[in-house]
Amino acid sequence: MRATLMYGAGDVRVEELPDPVLRRPTDAIVRVVRTCVCGSDLHPYHNMPASEQGTQMGHEFLGVVEELGSEVIGLTKGDLVVVSFAFQDNTCDFCREGVQTSCRHGGFLSEAQAELLRVPQAAGTLVKLPVDEDSALLPSLLTLADVYGTGYHAAKRANVNPRTTVTVIGDGAVGLLAVLSARQLGAERIILMGRHKVRTDLGVEFGATDVVAERGEEGVAKVRELTGGDGTHAVLEAVGYKPAYEQALGVVRHGGVISRVGVPQYDEGPIGWGMFGGNVTLTGGPAPVRAYIDELLPGILDGTVEPGKVFDRTVNLDEVPDGYRAMDRREALKVLVRP
Amino acid sequence: MRATLMYGAGDVRVEELPDPVLRRPTDAIVRVVRTCVCGSDLHPYHNMPASEQGTQMGHEFLGVVEELGSEVIGLTKGDLVVVSFAFQDNTCDFCREGVQTSCRHGGFLSEAQAELLRVPQAAGTLVKLPVDEDSALLPSLLTLADVYGTGYHAAKRANVNPRTTVTVIGDGAVGLLAVLSARQLGAERIILMGRHKVRTDLGVEFGATDVVAERGEEGVAKVRELTGGDGTHAVLEAVGYKPAYEQALGVVRHGGVISRVGVPQYDEGPIGWGMFGGNVTLTGGPAPVRAYIDELLPGILDGTVEPGKVFDRTVNLDEVPDGYRAMDRREALKVLVRP
Known part of the structure; x- marks a missing residue:
């Protein structure tokens, strides 16, 4: 063969x-x-x-x-x-x-x-x-x-439901299917962070209500702006690089969940007061x-x-x-x- | 006054x-x-x-x-x-x-x-x-x-229930009340990691079924041994120092939850494949x-x-x-x- x-x-x-x-x-x-x-x-x-x-x-x-x-x-x-x-x-x-x-x-x-x-x-x-x-x-x-099950895992682990606002980080196939999954689970506000228009267009078709092309601090500021300064209840991280995790920390709402399905390409990351103080949960893994x-x-x-x-x-x-x-x-x- | x-x-x-x-x-x-x-x-x-x-x-x-x-x-x-x-x-x-x-x-x-x-x-x-x-x-x-609400927060955030095995790290007041809380929520197996006998004795009175006095790798090995190599579903971390977090990572079961209520005295920590690969959740915060x-x-x-x-x-x-x-x-x- x-x-x-x-x-x-x-x-x-x-x-x-x-x-x-x-x-x-x-x-x-x-x-x-x-x-x-x-x-x-x-x-x-x-x-x-x-x-x-x-x-x-x-x-x-x-x-x-x-x-x-x-x-x-x-x-x-x-x-x-x-x-x-x-x-x-x-x-x-x-x-x-x-x-x-x-x-x-x-x-x-x-x-x-x-x-x-x-x-x-x-x-x-x-x-x-x-x-x-x-x-x-x-x-x-x-x-x-x-990829569908992986995007869905991200959303399920983050307890996405009709009352949760959602940010999806990453416009690859998993990120886009995390958008679709969040929509299926009832989320009405889904912010997709990605900068490839063809992909984010598909994200919008799948249910994204906002697209943020900016990255890093600028991207975080944009999501904060879109959410009255609070960030979103769920952040579905479908990239795996450390800046994506840091971005997730920047846009998660107090009491919210960062759900990672991008395989982390880093060993250590910030988990101090910035996460703890807001009762932020970090979850996810291989779906x-x-x-x-x-x-x-x-x-x-x-x-x-x-x-x-x-x-x-x-x-x-x-x-x-x-x-x-x-x-x-x-x-x-x-x-x-x-x- | x-x-x-x-x-x-x-x-x-x-x-x-x-x-x-x-x-x-x-x-x-x-x-x-x-x-x-x-x-x-x-x-x-x-x-x-x-x-x-x-x-x-x-x-x-x-x-x-x-x-x-x-x-x-x-x-x-x-x-x-x-x-x-x-x-x-x-x-x-x-x-x-x-x-x-x-x-x-x-x-x-x-x-x-x-x-x-x-x-x-x-x-x-x-x-x-x-x-x-x-x-x-x-x-x-x-x-x-x-302290009681804080120990209870640790247990609630970790979804402690009659089907979960629990490790509590720390024999201070919060750790001991995390034991009490886990017991109230129905946990039948509660391993208390602490080395001050007067305190761990109170932990046993509160519901701990096992006490592990060893720390670090030795302590992790002991908890693994007590759990058939698997670790426990819930790990309630009531210390706040980085070695306690590392100990938590060492004793948590795949699919389990590390719930921190000790205020972290560190900014960065391991959150790579060792956590992600086992679908481990990190949660907690000020109660x-x-x-x-x-x-x-x-x-x-x-x-x-x-x-x-x-x-x-x-x-x-x-x-x-x-x-x-x-x-x-x-x-x-x-x-x-x-x-």
Whole structure:
């Protein structure tokens, strides 16, 4: 099969690898129908040390079940499934507590930009979809694998509801879907901080009521101005760099919540009186997207929401390196891959 | 009247000052019946730069209403009242959202170690007590002014309930009352980290099921060992020094909450992958104790709880400097003052 490997920063190649095989009775082999490039893939694209063996890439996909281990229940060969970027048994105590990303038998997928994939803990990880392989809904359904669930996680963790005002920091796919999620949870005031007009326009379509293009202190001042000086109850941080966290601290209302879903690219940050004095909460983490699929699927199926609009370019598997480049140069918001 | 002033680190004096007077129609003048020395008073006791004018001290007290401004409703001269350490109108949007410490007309009291006190926003701040000035319940009722409400805030913010395991860091009055609060909220497993046996014994009486005297990495290892390697759902941090925060990060379970009520004596701290990867939440702040008085009062009145046990020494107003010294030397857990 062909698969995507990264050999170091900026060095993405599509190569022939042996087909994956079942290793455990809880595994499944899935043929990839749609996958994509994630904003978080850009971190290794910038930082990965060069290596000779390369690392397989990709963690979001829809596929068709090709083979099932003997212990996998509830699935059949030929099922079209969506797969959360973390695999999990979905039965352990952590899964029951809603942190499937910390599952006792879990881990993270990282081989999805390929033709075939072995998925561990298939029964807890694969969710059957009630559509065909040629459904027009595939792009939106694919977002359930990561970015939609991640934006939703940000909003849920921040307790977004009709009484909360919201700031979303970041106009990448996760930020835009955090806007959509906040709107779905009833928020009526959603300020989107981002400076790429094509993207923030989509944010407005998803429900943003205000767009603030300024960053740093200037951006903070603008959000404060828009909120009578108070900031917003919820701040959904979908970037991961320290200035975004500092911006979040600057725009959060007393008693409010900063909910991070951008993987932090820093270790230390301000958590002193500036946070404590206002009873500000800091939460978030890798999204247990499996937990949200059942909740988010109906809105996609009935057309209420169309999160798949975040995809603005489609490539085939051989063109994946171009997809990385386009996202890195911000020529594309999010790249869909049809293997 | 006599009042307590601090003129610099370690320099506490009781002096004659003019009696306070009403300044605004929302003020009240209250005669102090019981006050006390707070663990947080020890921070300036260690750090305050020397000054010539001195700073009035004290923020927890019970008293009798002596005078009322013309706009104060719901209170009568002669009422015995408990006063939260922050004053608030208890009607603004922040108060309604449960962050009375951020009230639009609020602030912090700091003149309670005295015979008389002016309390702003009296209607929103003073809570009438259904007992007399000579009630044996006064010590417990006094804890409603700060330490009990603060321990309770830690537990509430951490969503402590019958299904959560809890670690409390710190065996000061707030830590011990965080234990009591966690127990009241139904927690069945409460690990108290503290090394002063007299105090941790009281913690056990309040509901702690385990005591860990070790600190730092050793303490973290011990809590991990007690919890099958997982840590606890809630960590109530009632110290305020950075090592206590690091300890909290070390013992919190994935998906859990670190709830701080010790005023942080640091600005930056670790908030990178170690926190994010496990979907750990950091919350807490100055406790809106006014919000909890109605909830906590019945248990004191009916004898279900006796938070006043944290007072292990009583002094009169002239002896307040000795009270500071005794708490600083850990000869006393918490010092009650009868002016």
